[in-house]
Amino acid sequence: MRYLPLTADDRKAMLEAIGAPSAAALFSDVPHGARAARFDLPPHAGEIEVERALSRLAAANVSAGSGPFFCGAGAYRHHVPASVDHLIQRSEFLTSYTPYQPEIAQGTLQALFEFQSQVAGLTGMEVANASMYDGSTATAEAVLMAHRLTGKRRTVLSGNLHPHYAETVKTIAGLASDIVVAPPQVGREEDLAALIDGETSCVVVQNPDVFGFVRDLAPAARAAHAKGALLIAVVTEAVSFGLVESPGAMGADIVAAEGQSLGNGLSFGGPYVGLFAAREEFIRQMPGRIAGETVDADGRRGFVLTLLAREQHIRREKATSNICTNSGLCALAFSIHLSLLGDAGLRRLASLNHARAVQLVERLSGITGVELATPVFFNEFTLKLPKPAVQVNDALADLGVVAGVRALRLFPREPSLGCHLIVAATELNTDADVEAYGRALEQVLA
């Protein structure tokens, strides 16, 4: 057994030292009825067999890189520099744990501090935590945080918030909230003011929204603040921070975002990394791990986990959240990618994305019957097709093009969205991909 160092002799010697007749004797507390003998599972296998078995399953999937690919809706296919994966696989990052002993975890702690600084800068907020599981759970935590801050529980969700996020909020924050969900409105800045009253704790608005539409958050912020509510801004495409006005600049009080786009692959939906930022005055109600700067006994700058008293291991049932860890390694990948990019690189990356989307829109909206439903967009937009998207998508797949995500898959109760297709383009799409999409759509709609 390649992963087990103890030899039969070791085990014998150790049992003698313990004074136990056998390994079984160490399990004497286990009730006999509970000792399992039979498992319908295979025996151990070597690297070759395991690699063969799992490679076979991997081969049964069509990877996004196989051909023209335009799916987004909360997960985006981007280039990840080779050095990112190399660095996160360093033993000292990969195989360490939550920095309980700061003296020998400065690497992780400093990286988290840098991550927090980057996230604050991107979102235009004052502070950020050391990451959450993903964007959707970060959103739910943001709602709970707003309740703690305002002492109110009414929650207004934009109809253009990613439905998975809305459902996650309902599940995780639902018990503590009265949730109002606006109806989806493709390509429009819904007026949320009407839904906000004195009892409202927070308003949750995604930007760019689930349809790719880029909106001004300021009106929503004003409407919320007028009633003593907080604006929670949600961002699912982190690359948009490079080109789209930051939520902070538009008046957000809390930002919950998905960081997968930077440094992290698609990986069928996880693991991803939730970004969480807020105004400084809110830090003591912020959920999750936070790294802070301090000094050591020799007066040298160092970093520690701080504001621990908010956390479950001290406050138990009074904790701000039940979350223990963050998404450390994904946060590190995110942070390394951003360090490699810098302001200049991120801006260029974002421009490439926007340019590709604009090019695709121009190619597709020329086709008879195809309408662009989201006039303002970053790297994702929604098309209104002359036929049900389910048919068109299927026919396009038959021509080798993965054309996007059907709005109806995300909004199964909104038949009015039957002809809407959510399309994302990134720096990884080529001119040929765009042309293939164009020709295929022409053929399908002909």
Add this chain to the structure above:
Amino acid sequence: MAETRYTKSHEWIHAENGIATIGITQYAVDQLGDIVFVELPKAGKKLAEGGEAAVVESVKAASEVYAPLSGEALEGNAELAGNPALVNADPEGKGWFFRMKLSDEGALKTLMSKDQYTEFVKGL
């Protein structure tokens, strides 16, 4: 007439004609260690005897501070916001938490005297 009383949850209360000042005892501070943050009741907040009135956080722990008696909060100790270390330095003086108007001053009698409290702590 002024008098100071103590609770089993380690608050001290100093009352003078209907107005009381509340803080936490030296014993409490020793248990908590370095105080890093204090959350105080807003003026006008109705406080019920034994109800949660404030929160005190140290590096290692966090604890509620309970209202020893019923009444209405008048003000919190503004200094603590910028300098929570005051609580460690002078818990039963400059490190006071909040002032409140007692609805029934007579109820003070139900709380422990200095000597009773000292005995109580010895027993812990």
Add this chain to the structure above:
Amino acid sequence: MNENLPELKRTVLHALHVGLGAKMVPFAGYEMPVQYPTGILKEHRHARESAGLFDVSHMGQAVLKPAGGDPARALETITPADIAGLSEGQMRYALLLNDKGGVSDDFMAARLPHGKGALYLVVNAATKESDFAAIADETKERATLEPQPDRALLALQGPRAEAVLARHAQGVAELGFMRLGHFIVAGARATVSRSGYTGEDGFEISLDAKDAERVARALLAEPEVLPIGLGARDSLRLEAGLPLYGHDLDESTSPIAAGLGWTIGKRRKLARDFLSADILMAELLEGTGRKRVGLTLLDKTPAREGAEIVDTTGRPVGHVTSGGFSPTLNAPIAMGYVDTELAADGTELGVVVREVQRRAVVTPMPFVPHRYKRSAE
């Protein structure tokens, strides 16, 4: 050099054919019945109106068994069809491609019921040796190919085929189109699929050679059934618009031009994980410039394979790949490849037969509607 003709092989039913008075001809290295005393025309009409029995034992049957892997995944390395997606008892028409974007053969593949993933394959007679060699080689990591030379294959085709076979094989009537199962046919264990190459409803019956003649005689004893030769078999599949390998398909024809893009599995198109994927995916989007079309000749002279197709001005635009007389339409028909812009139904064209240009018109295929028993879904 060798003057003598190669020794012709015989199917296990050779004696039966001869006994029935069949006219035997060489075909794909076999001595096969081209027609029986009934005659091609009658045989053809009988298959369309009642039921006909075909001996197709010359075709190559084989089973691809799992050996350390999934034979379907293994087979996908040489065919663009979605083989892994075959459920047990499901059958599919598939192509073998070359690396130039051409077709190196076509074949049938089915997932055997209770076969632990094993596949049943039927390939063309003329190419069976090379096909089997290629398949065995490509799949050897994960599967073993077991050719079945000692199995016969009978095809019972026509509107009465179901009623007839049901008398000898319980349960076959429930079999859906392009499905296959194990049955007892006239007392013999057989693997029966609801498939064929005539455009009619019908069955193909794979069975041990030793049982073949007895079962064939049992079926022929049925009043609705006549034996049918290669001649009628060809006119039937032509009316059905079905391409014949070596004629309508070859190493140089694009499956897209042949209208067989549908045989490439959807997943395969997205994964682009098959031979010549880049060529064919581009052809799917941009077209090939050529298209396989059906032609009806307006005078009675049949056009044969190789005849030149011209436009109304006489400019050459393609060639006939198979042609003949359609008993059902009572007119000469053909199929061939022409430039895409001349492929629209109703387009006036010409076919040069014996130096004379004869009028022809592009006709939608099949010439005669298919009458498959598709199960409701």
Add this chain to the structure above:
Amino acid sequence: MNRQGRPTDFVSGEADAGSKTISSHRGLDHEEPLIFELGREGQTGVDLPEAAPFKDRLGALARKTAPGLPGLSEPEAVRHYVRLSQRNASIDASFYPLGSCTMKHNPRLNEKLARLPGFADIHPLQPQKTVQGAFAVMAELSRWLKELTGMPAVTLVPKAGAQGELCGLLAIRAALAARGETRTKVLVPQSAHGTNPATAAAAGFTVEEVKATTDGRVDLAMLRPHLGSDVAAVMLTNPNTCGLFERDIVAIADAVHDAGAYFYCDGANFNAIVGKVKPGALGIDAMHINLHKTFSTPHGGGGPGAGPVVFSERLAAFAPLPLIVHDKQGFRFIEDEDEARAKGAQPFGRMCAFHGQMGMFVRALSYMLSHGVDGLRQVAEDAVLSANYVLASLKDVMSAPYPGPCMHEALFDDEFLKGTGVSTLDFAKALIDDGFHPPTVYFPLVVHGAMLIEPTETESKRTLDEFVRVARALVSEAKAGNTARFKRAPVLAPRRRLDETLAARKPVLRWKREPPKKSPP
């Protein structure tokens, strides 16, 4: 008064003379500035093409001020992170006996396989026919988890152990609602990890603590009085946080069920019994499994984790969305609640976007297939054997609050340090100077000055012997009154003790550009 928590002991002291150098680097240990202090404007470590000219579609919503990210070349960025990494302890480099965290070897085969394009480069919403292999991984992992736990149902969705707990309690809440009952209380033993009560509160329940027996367990006598008709569930960790197996667990389960409540088991310590005990046989209704503990997915400096939850028949129907079904067309998700209900399920909702931590599923399955059922059984036996070996080798000089045998971790209190002036924290820091990551300290809270040592199956006897030798030597140092070396410790780490009070009193949570100094007029 809340006395709970981890103390810090910060004494600003003399710089260790040995550490003084011109550069302030110390050999291979480099002082590394913040990335923000290294970067320059305009520089970048990624060469991306210039976008072809295009008509901007953002209008007024284009970003006006840059995020303020430093620019570095690739070699600068790589060196920065390599130097940071060198300031971390890791299981690859040293013994890391962090109790209840299960720091075991992370096979690189798992990493390699998780990075296959067929797993790493598939989109959660791409056509489901094109991800049948991913479904197959999930199905196979589910099969292993159900068989190993002897439970009939599982959901893979939860993103971490804590979310797994929430998943379990929300399923219980849904099950009670389906029964038309409202029960408000969740019973949690004193020794429980803080996440348990925090989760119970997050799931809308009030928490009632149950005292532990003198031998560190929960027994029926102590539980019974709490078991009223208002109790929704009991949350028990087994093996528990003291590293002990809950002997009465079957009787406890029966009592819980008789009271009409559900039995949630925290599976954080499943690694001690995997392949030997089927929790299903213990009367458990729900249990989460930390794939990063029992099944070796990397801890990554604090996540990502994954917390699948197995369910009993009584709770199976209430698992969260999405559900996975397999029919003639192959595998597919049920993502819509109405469709799920039409299929007879009663999901309590959705816990996160998409379908869970696929990357972790591949790694865990790779570990399972590698060990096989025989290997996993050996994993549990070796983990328990090693913990007992440490316990047996130290209990004569250190103080163990509970008699052995223990399960996968050995628990000590600070009785043996009484009068030495050395605290558990000091002792832990001293271990750092000797090249070991300290055990978990001051947890569980029920034990004074706790030290929880979990060697896992990963360590050789040689390593265990070395650790024992060092620990014994430190004990005699402490008893010999050599407190100074403890109070100063660690001196050989990249940093000495850090001032957590300062960090919390004046929180500095991000880098800020120094305000430009006013130049004199």
